[in-house]
Amino acid sequence: MGGKVLLANVDIPGIRGFDTYRAHGGYIAVEKALREMTATEVSLEVHKSGLRGRGGAGFPTGLKWSFLDRKSDKPRYLVCNADESEPGTFKDRYLMHHLPHLLLEGLIISSYALGVETCYIYIRGEFKYLVGVLEKAIKEAYQHGFLGERILGTGFSLKIYVHPGAGAYICGEETALLESLEGKRGNPRIKPPFPAFKGLYGCPTVVNNVETLAAVGPIINMGGEAYAKIGRGRSTGTKLISACGHINNPGVYEIEMGLPVEDFIYAPRYCGGIANDKLLKAVIPGGSSVPILPADLILNTAQGEQRLMTFESLAEGDFESGTMLGSGGFIVLDEDACIVRNTLNLTRFYRHESCGQCSPCREGTGWMEKVLHRIEHGEGKMSDIDLLVRVAKNIEGNTICPLGDAAAWPVASAIRHFRREFVYHVKFPEVVKNIDHGAIQSDTELLIPDSGTGIKYW
Amino acid sequence: MIKVTIDNIPVEVEDGTTILQAARKIGGKVVPPAMCYYTNLKGSGGKCRTCLVKVAQSSVKDPRPMAKLVASCSTPVQDGMVVQNLTSPEVVEARKGVVEFLLLNHPLDCPVCDQAGECDLQDLSFGYGMEETATEEERREFPVKDIGENIQLHMNRCILCYRCVYVADQLTDKRLHGILYRGDVSEISTFISNSVTNDFSGNMIDVCPVGALTDKTFRFKSRVWFLKPMNAHRSCSTCTGKVTAWMFGNEIYRVTGRKDRFGEVEEFICNECRYEKKTLNDWEIEGPRRIKRQSVISANHYEEMKKQSVIKPIEGLMEPPE
Numbered sequence: 001m002g003g004k005v006l007l008a009n010v011d012i013p014g015i016r017g018f019d020t021y022r023a024h025g026g027y028i029a030v031e032k033a034l035r036e037m038t039a040t041e042v043s044l045e046v047h048k049s050g051l052r053g054r055g056g057a058g059f060p061t062g063l064k065w066s067f068l069d070r071k072s073d074k075p076r077y078l079v080c081n082a083d084e085s086e087p088g089t090f091k092d093r094y095l096m097h098h099l100p101h102l103l104l105e106g107l108i109i110s111s112y113a114l115g116v117e118t119c120y121i122y123i124r125g126e127f128k129y130l131v132g133v134l135e136k137a138i139k140e141a142y143q144h145g146f147l148g149e150r151i152l153g154t155g156f157s158l159k160i161y162v163h164p165g166a167g168a169y170i171c172g173e174e175t176a177l178l179e180s181l182e183g184k185r186g187n188p189r190i191k192p193p194f195p196a197f198k199g200l201y202g203c204p205t206v207v208n209n210v211e212t213l214a215a216v217g218p219i220i221n222m223g224g225e226a227y228a229k230i231g232r233g234r235s236t237g238t239k240l241i242s243a244c245g246h247i248n249n250p251g252v253y254e255i256e257m258g259l260p261v262e263d264f265i266y267a268p269r270y271c272g273g274i275a276n277d278k279l280l281k282a283v284i285p286g287g288s289s290v291p292i293l294p295a296d297l298i299l300n301t302a303q304g305e306q307r308l309m310t311f312e313s314l315a316e317g318d319f320e321s322g323t324m325l326g327s328g329g330f331i332v333l334d335e336d337a338c339i340v341r342n343t344l345n346l347t348r349f350y351r352h353e354s355c356g357q358c359s360p361c362r363e364g365t366g367w368m369e370k371v372l373h374r375i376e377h378g379e380g381k382m383s384d385i386d387l388l389v390r391v392a393k394n395i396e397g398n399t400i401c402p403l404g405d406a407a408a409w410p411v412a413s414a415i416r417h418f419r420r421e422f423v424y425h426v427k428f429p430e431v432v433k434n435i436d437h438g439a440i441q442s443d444t445e446l447l448i449p450d451s452g453t454g455i456k457y458w
Numbered sequence: 459m460i461k462v463t464i465d466n467i468p469v470e471v472e473d474g475t476t477i478l479q480a481a482r483k484i485g486g487k488v489v490p491p492a493m494c495y496y497t498n499l500k501g502s503g504g505k506c507r508t509c510l511v512k513v514a515q516s517s518v519k520d521p522r523p524m525a526k527l528v529a530s531c532s533t534p535v536q537d538g539m540v541v542q543n544l545t546s547p548e549v550v551e552a553r554k555g556v557v558e559f560l561l562l563n564h565p566l567d568c569p570v571c572d573q574a575g576e577c578d579l580q581d582l583s584f585g586y587g588m589e590e591t592a593t594e595e596e597r598r599e600f601p602v603k604d605i606g607e608n609i610q611l612h613m614n615r616c617i618l619c620y621r622c623v624y625v626a627d628q629l630t631d632k633r634l635h636g637i638l639y640r641g642d643v644s645e646i647s648t649f650i651s652n653s654v655t656n657d658f659s660g661n662m663i664d665v666c667p668v669g670a671l672t673d674k675t676f677r678f679k680s681r682v683w684f685l686k687p688m689n690a691h692r693s694c695s696t697c698t699g700k701v702t703a704w705m706f707g708n709e710i711y712r713v714t715g716r717k718d719r720f721g722e723v724e725e726f727i728c729n730e731c732r733y734e735k736k737t738l739n740d741w742e743i744e745g746p747r748r749i750k751r752q753s754v755i756s757a758n759h760y761e762e763m764k765k766q767s768v769i770k771p772i773e774g775l776m777e778p779p780e
Contacts, residue, residue, distance in 0.1 A: 168640070185637065190504035190532045356618060356637075356644035358505045363559035366642040370595045387592055394555030397526045398507050 003230050003256040005218045005238045006211070010098050016133065018140035021101040027146055029220040033109045034152050037220075042113035046216060048224030050236035055081055055172075055209030056287065056327040057402075058235075058311045067196040068114060069204040077205040078116040079181065080107060080213055082123040082130075083165055083172040086287035087349055088329030091240035092210040094252040096123075096130050099214070100137035104160065106213035108146060109220055111158050114206055119160045122177050125167035134162050169353035173401045174207040176355065187357045188401035209327075211240055232258030235310035239325070245332035248272035259309045261285070262299045265332065278334040282418070285314055286326020288346050289406030291413030292339070293323050319413070338435065339418040340425050343411055344372040350407035361404040364395040368411055375422060378429030385422045389415055464488050464541045477530035477541055478509055482720060488543050489720070491553075491582050493560070493667045494619035495531035497722055502624050503531035506617065507556045508582060512549050515540035527552055550586070557587040563598040563642070564668070565614045573669030575682040575754045578721060579617065600645055605635075606653030608674055608733055609663060613645045616670035622646060622662035629726055630656030646670070657696060660732040664715045664723045675733050676704075676712035683754040685711055690741040697728040702747050710736045719750065 014020040021027075033042050047062030068076065080103070084092040096103060103121075111119050123131060138160050141147040149157045163181055165171045171180045175189035178200050199205025215237060219227045228236045235257040244250045247265070249272040255264060264270045265280065274280050280295040300306055302321040307313050314325045333342065351365040368391055374380045392408040392415075399405070415422060425432045459470045462480050465488045471480045479497075481489045490511055495503035503509075509531050513524040518538030527549060530541070543549060561583055568574045600613035618637070623646065626635035635654055638647050648654055654662070662671050685704040690713075692699045704712045713732050715723035735741065749756040 170640075190529070192534075351641060354641040356639075356641045357620075358507050359556055359559045359617065360507055362618065362642050362644075363562045366598075367559075367562060367593065367595070390555075390592075394552070394559070398510060398552055398556065400504060400529075 003238060004254050005227075005230070006095065006099070006102065006214055006240065007254040016098060016100060016137075018101060018137070018144060021099075022144075025221075026101055027105060029217040030105055030108050030146060031152060033112055033220050034154050034156060039113050039115060042109060042220065045219060045224035046113065049219045049227040050234065051212065051215055051219065051227070052235065052311065053209055054211035054215070054239065054327070056086070056289075058325065061208065061212055064196070064208070065114060065206060067194070068206055069197045070115070072197075072204050074203040075118065076114060076116045077200045077203055078107065078111050078114055078119045079177065079200060079205060079207045080119070080121040080210060081172060081174065081177060081207050082121055082127070082210050083177060084210070084327075085124055085126075085169040085172050086289065086327050086329055087346065088242065088244055088284065088331040089287045089327045090242045090244075091252050091328055093127060093130065094242070095210055095214055095240065096127075097133060100134050101141070102214045102217060103134075103210055104137055104141050104146070105217040106215065107160060108151070108158060109216050110206075110208070110213055112156055116206075117157055117159065119158060120181060120200070121160065121162045122171070122181055123162055123164050124172075125165045128164060131162050131164050138162070168355075169349075170355045170401070170403060173403065176401065177207060178205065187355050188403075190400055230256055232308065232310050233312060235312060235325075239309065239328055241309070241328045241330050243271050243330040243332070245330075246275045246278065246334035246337065247332045248275050255309055257310050261307045261309055261314075264309055264330070271330075271332065274332065274334050276334075278336065280332065281335045281337055282333045282339065284323075284329070284331040284333075284410070286324045287329035288331070288349065289409060290324040290326040291319060291322070291409045292417065293321075293413070294417045297321050297417070298323075319409075320416075323413070339414050339421045340372065340376050343414040344369065344376045346410045347372055347407065350403065354403060354407070358400045358404070360395045361399045361407065364391050364404070365407045367391055368407070372411070375425050376432070378425070378433040380422075380426045380429075382423070382426055385415060385419065385426070460535055460537045462535045462539045462541065465543050465545045471535060475535055477511060477528075477533050477535055477539075480535050481530065481541075481543065490530045490543055491578070491585065492531055492720075493578055493582065493617060494621060496621050496624070496665055498726070499621060499624035499628060499665070502621055504529045506560070506619055508553055508560070510549060510552050510556070512542040512546040513539060514542050514546075553586045554588060557583055558592070560617050561587060561591070562593055563614075564617070565597055567615070571612075571615065571669040572672040572677060572682075573666075577669060578667035598642065603647055604653070605648050606655055608660060608729065609654055610672045610674045610677055611646070612670050612672070613647075615668050616646055617668055618644060618646070619667055621665040621667070622671055625662045625665055626654070626656075626659065629658040629661055632656060635659075635662070657728055658726055660729045661715065661723065661726045664717070664726075667721075673712055673732070675736070679711050680706060685755075687747040687749060687755065689716065689744040689747050691744065692731070692735065692741050694728060694731055697731060698725050699727070699731060700725055701727050701731055701741075703741055703743065708738055710738065710741070712736075716747070
């Protein structure tokens with residue numbers, strides 16, 4: 001199977017339901033953890049597995065769990081971060097849609113390890129249809145005694161609630177998520193105190209990504225050391241990559257860490273090469289907020305080594321010639337893609353999603369968008385390019401939460417690697433204005449067949 | 459007690475103190491500017507990013523520097539911490555950037571702003587700002603909103619420091635005032651055009667670092683530097699009654715809380731004292747209030763400053779009439 005861990009059973013019909021999932025080895029990990037292992041042993045297995053957070057930062061999960069304030073007499077919470085809103089990332093949606101029980105399994109085991117009795121799944125507002133899927137799975141788990149009071153006859157009880165957000169990217173940041181979960185405006189909190197000490201309702205809290213938690217079940221099944229053998233170096237295990245852009249086969253793929261980037265893009269079982277026999281121009285390998293890399297630097301590092309799909313290899317060269325694995329939203333751009341337009345699109349997103357709490361991000365994202373809009377529409381000046389670099393530098397690192405960095409990196413890296421394209425936009429405004437990007441122009445209408453609803457155009 | 463070094467000046471403070479408070483204990487130039495932090499408002503701070511400092515050494519145990527610049531108002535000190543404020547070019551550069559961001563959409567209508575002369579943003583941009591603006595974009599404008607008979611809201615001038623929100627949250631009985639929307643279009647406002655009428659709501663005016671919230675009873679009456687601030691008190695049933703009365707001759711033009719040398723109100727005052735008691739009979743005048751020597755208020759007139767800012771004429775608008 002090529003080392004599939006999470007998605008090994010995803011193709012079995014009816015795997016979304018409890019009975020089929022159970023028949024294919026489901027909930028064995030829960031039984032093993034609760035009956036045969038102590039909470040400390042479970043934590044130790046996760047620590048041994050070297051599992052790193054799959055939400056973007058790649059922080060070791062075992063280490064994160066060990067920070068939890070266990071001396072406090074307050075209740076502890078586990079929050080599953082399902083607010084997957086990063087442009088280009090759709091792995092958690094796929095996972096929750098097809099394997100909701102795998103996530104529940106991970107939640108039960110993790111809660112047992114952390115001594116949590118109440119668990120929340122904070123799901124993105126736009127994933128409203130998934131709330132029903134998850135709640136049905138939770139109901140089934142309650143019916144079969146894997147949730148509720150005294151699970152499997154042990155002294156461990158757990159309740160899981162699904163909480164839909166209201167559609168804000170910033171609520172994927174862990175402290176903003178907690179604020180939103182508490183019913184407040186989703187503004188990131190100022191750290192310290194960290195959620196491990198003062199999280200949800202002021203209690204010790206662990207916030208983990210969907211994919212991270214889903215990986216806990218298989219880790220218990222196969223053992224932490226066996227899991228650590230998959231992958232390469234400190235990037236252990238498998239990673240879900242959601243590939244999109246100008247490729248032949250967009251979709252969610254589970255890869256073993258350490259797969260060469262070149263193989264991932266061109267192998268027929270993964271992306272299958274660039275669509276329409278075009279050439280590769282650039283890749284944003286980890287969701288929209290990581291730096292963009294041109295084709296030569298994404299396939300090989302600046303030192304000439306082959307670049308692999310690992311946290312370390314992609315980050316090699318830091319911000320000069322590297323990028324990040326991030327959340328695994330693999331966006332591929334072909335030779336005809338306009339980097340300026342692409343950057344403008346991303347910046348517009350960050351401007352719209354900035355919470356407006358701290359000044360560099362609130363003012364800076366809007367400024368960058370306005371300047372990029374000018375350049376893209378043929379009204380830019382040469383000084384605007386350096387202005388963008390300066391604004392990005394002033395935002396980066398000076399904000400409360402990482403959204404400021406996320407907004408600054410795409411702009412800074414696009415100019416670093418594709419400055420010529422920006423210069424071209426400034427020098428030849430008339431040419432730039434008339435490029436047809438294939439998008440719907442305002443004076444043309446896209447015809448779609450009349451479906452009987454009377455709506456002909458959109 | 460914990461030993462901290464800020465800009466090479468050692469100081470001893472209690473455990474749990476923030477870097478900003480430790481710097482204020484030293485006083486003088488090492489105090490980072492704070493636009494959103496307010497000692498008496500719980501939870502404030504961390505938002506404006508003007509108080510960013512560099513931590514060159516985290517503590518005795520962990521001598522590594524902190525990776526990023528930190529907000530001094532919300533970072534607690536640790537034993538043996540070494541902080542660089544004005545001695546670090548990185549900090550000065552970052553602060554310059556933040557001031558630029560704060561002024562990016564600020565209308566710069568100081569000549570008609572009641573806050574001019576006691577505005578934190580004016581001081582900040584004089585201290586750290588650039589002389590020219592790099593932006594050519596239209597400045598953001600908000601529709602005018604009326605939030606009651608006592609407070610004038612100028613949303614265009616607001617820098618979203620959230621101080622007034624904390625006042626509405628913590629001092630008044632009903633929370634009527636908050637932030638609407640998000641990002642660069644977020645604005646402070648009342649929910650569905652309510653007016654802010656609570657007992658202590660007038661303190662929003664005092665805590666506002668810019669001219670976004672000003673006193674309607676004082677609006678366009680006088681420039682602040684023509685008035686003489688006097689300590690005054692009266693027996694009041696709702697607050698302590700200790701205020702600053704701003705006088706011109708024997709007339710009281712406005713009443714505010716007493717601000718300390720960091721521009722923070724010592725004791726919050728009630729709306730009755732602020733808006734309704736404006737005759738000499740209402741107050742017992744104690745004497746003139748100490749104001750910073752550098753302030754235009756103590757100079758009583760507007761002198762030419764050393765640092766000249768260049769105003770670039772806008773094409774077509776600045777031509778002399780024929």
